[in-house]
Amino acid sequence: xxxxxxITLEGGEGVGKTTNLAFIKDYLQQHDIAVVVTREPGGTKxxxxxxxxxxxxxxxxxxxxxxLLMMFAARxxxxxxxxxxxxxxxxxxxxxxxxxATYAYQGGGRNMKISTITWLENLVQGSLRPDLTLLLDAxxxxxxxxxxxxxxxxxxxxxxxxxxxxxxxxYLLQAELYPGRIKLIKANQPLIDVQRSIVEVMRTLIxxxxxxxxxxx
Ligand code: Z5A
Numbered sequence: 154x155x156x157x158x159x160i161t162l163e164g165g166e167g168v169g170k171t172t173n174l175a176f177i178k179d180y181l182q183q184h185d186i187a188v189v190v191t192r193e194p195g196g197t198k199x200x201x202x203x204x205x206x207x208x209x210x211x212x213x214x215x216x217x218x219x220x221l222l223m224m225f226a227a228r229x230x231x232x233x234x235x236x237x238x239x240x241x242x243x244x245x246x247x248x249x250x251x252x253x254a255t256y257a258y259q260g261g262g263r264n265m266k267i268s269t270i271t272w273l274e275n276l277v278q279g280s281l282r283p284d285l286t287l288l289l290d291a292x293x294x295x296x297x298x299x300x301x302x303x304x305x306x307x308x309x310x311x312x313x314x315x316x317x318x319x320x321x322x323x324y325l326l327q328a329e330l331y332p333g334r335i336k337l338i339k340a341n342q343p344l345i346d347v348q349r350s351i352v353e354v355m356r357t358l359i360x361x362x363x364x365x366x367x368x369x370x
Contacts, residue, residue: 161251164289167300168340192249200227208307261323289340
């Protein structure tokens, strides 16, 4: 059986990851591709518990190191119990955030050493890397305004604007470092245009798969 493709969606607050995840899922299913949709931190029972701890605004102060290790602990569970089995069965995996978020939030936002993140990435993931990452990028104020319309803020959403500016810069640096894998999508345009750009990228990925993965509908 042919291994599935691993696609991740990244970007700062309110750039439209959740909205476009549903769109991409439908697009893949229209092409008879079996797709597993998941998210980070989260995706398994234990990882969702860790997510709850990480996002809880009322918890004791979480140290930067603890936050980083919790992200990777959740990721280790997620890879072992969801991502790897799905890919091995020929399913495509569509994940709302993955390790680029760690470089952006813990690296850019919290100033954790990049070499430490890379060390943990290698430990937890081995050779697993996304086949494609869609980085939705928009000016911080636009994304935050969209996200905050939803109401109560979680622990990350309560950060200062400068934190999100650093996160955005770190994401853009990742895109510069990995131009083959990370495709930048301008997210401050009308949704229809964002989705047009996404389809262009997806078409190339699907077109490059000479044989479609297993579990065709
Ligand atoms: N985190 C981390 O620190 N380190 C890590 O390694 C990982 C994660 C994996 C999880 O949040 C938190 O964990 C995250 C980083 C941290 N921090 N925060 N905050 P999350 O990913 O679950 O949630 P989020 O980033 O806060 O996502 P979000 O606010 O839900 O944003 P979104 O999913 O990108 O946006 P959306 O819900 O699709 O859209 C927001 C609104 O904008 C909605 O009303 C849409 O209808 C609207 N929208 C979307 N696109 C458009 C366009 N183009 N025009 C107009 N309106 C639009």
